[in-house]
Amino acid sequence: MKNTDCLSEQDLTLHYYGEIPADSPELEHLSSCQNCLVRYDALQKDLKSLPVLTDEADSAAGTRMAARVSERLNQRKTNWLPILGGSAAAAVALVVTLAIWPAQPNAPVQTQPVQTASHTMGLENDMPDIDFLNDLELLKELELLRQIEGV
Amino acid sequence: MLSNTSAIIDSLPWSSYPQLMVEPDEQLLLQQIRNGDQRAFERLVKEQTGKILSLAWRLVGNREEAEDLVQEAFIRLHRALPDFRGDSLISTWLYRTTTRLAIDHLRRERLKRKLFFFRADNDAPDPVELASDTRDNPGRKYQAKAAMAALRKGLKKLSPRQQVIFSLRHHEGLALQEIAAHLGLETGTVKSHLHRAVTQLRLELADYREDMP
Numbered sequence: 072m073k074n075t076d077c078l079s080e081q082d083l084t085l086h087y088y089g090e091i092p093a094d095s096p097e098l099e100h101l102s103s104c105q106n107c108l109v110r111y112d113a114l115q116k117d118l119k120s121l122p123v124l125t126d127e128a129d130s131a132a133g134t135r136m137a138a139r140v141s142e143r144l145n146q147r148k149t150n151w152l153p154i155l156g157g158s159a160a161a162a163v164a165l166v167v168t169l170a171i172w173p174a175q176p177n178a179p180v181q182t183q184p185v186q187t188a189s190h191t192m193g194l195e196n197d198m199p200d201i202d203f204l205n206d207l208e209l210l211k212e213l214e215l216l217r218q219i220e221g222v
Numbered sequence: 223m224l225s226n227t228s229a230i231i232d233s234l235p236w237s238s239y240p241q242l243m244v245e246p247d248e249q250l251l252l253q254q255i256r257n258g259d260q261r262a263f264e265r266l267v268k269e270q271t272g273k274i275l276s277l278a279w280r281l282v283g284n285r286e287e288a289e290d291l292v293q294e295a296f297i298r299l300h301r302a303l304p305d306f307r308g309d310s311l312i313s314t315w316l317y318r319t320t321t322r323l324a325i326d327h328l329r330r331e332r333l334k335r336k337l338f339f340f341r342a343d344n345d346a347p348d349p350v351e352l353a354s355d356t357r358d359n360p361g362r363k364y365q366a367k368a369a370m371a372a373l374r375k376g377l378k379k380l381s382p383r384q385q386v387i388f389s390l391r392h393h394e395g396l397a398l399q400e401i402a403a404h405l406g407l408e409t410g411t412v413k414s415h416l417h418r419a420v421t422q423l424r425l426e427l428a429d430y431r432e433d434m435p
Binding site (some may be wrong): 080081084085088090114117118120122124126127128130132133134137139140141143144147221 | 233260263264265267268269270271272275276278280283284288289292293296297300366368370373389390391393397398413414416420421423424427
């Protein structure tokens, strides 16, 4: 007959794993209750029959793991290089663009003197013509002088 | 594989660990690592791998997946070392991180199974494989392998947290209070999970016990 003081399944499990203090009322009850003892024995039998997991790392596992971790850490470092390289190239491109950008509005101003210069150069090229015209004037004056002398 | 594990679990701050003095040898090793000695870190990995890999293997039941978990734990350790103040042992930090990574891994595996409609029975071992190595006391070997397979199958039917709590208590022998500290749970919650895990496993293994002579 099960009474209200009987241990719950959780208490029995905790007792199996040594998680109930030895001087607790639960264990006092267990020692005197046939019903709880039978349940506890069944639980104990089941848990003791479970196989022990024997998965153990071998002695070389540490060396292999050290190599794996080092490789991964190095990969993480080298993975940053292309990103850093790309970022640096983008930064340089940006700086170059910004350096050129403000110059564009002044470009006509800069081209203006060039055009002016070319005009100047054209005038300079035309200079012989001016000289020629000047020479014609002089010739006219010379003719005038000759006529005067002739008179 | 664990390529995307890192996003899910944060590395734990050293300050969240119980106050324990770091051993002088470990302190020296840490100083060397902080000074950029890569070989010192490799030495640390070699020293800690055996215990941590065995734990991960028993928790997830697969060697390759366990190795991936342990690798991830060491990479997180490498990342966390600059902040280490010597309040706890490195092994404690690794133990906790690996346990949490294992729970996370088991959750993902379970989700994958649900998404792709895999049944748990698909993981049942091949009966031919079970009976393959029978040179020495074939009956007992077969029984041992069958018992192990039944346990693995039963463990997979538990929730990831129940599975890990059961393994930490039953196979690793950790006290419930330690498990609670490792997983950041209340001791009462751990007790409840352990009880449910044991109940479920007893049910799962009942059929197997009936079949055994």
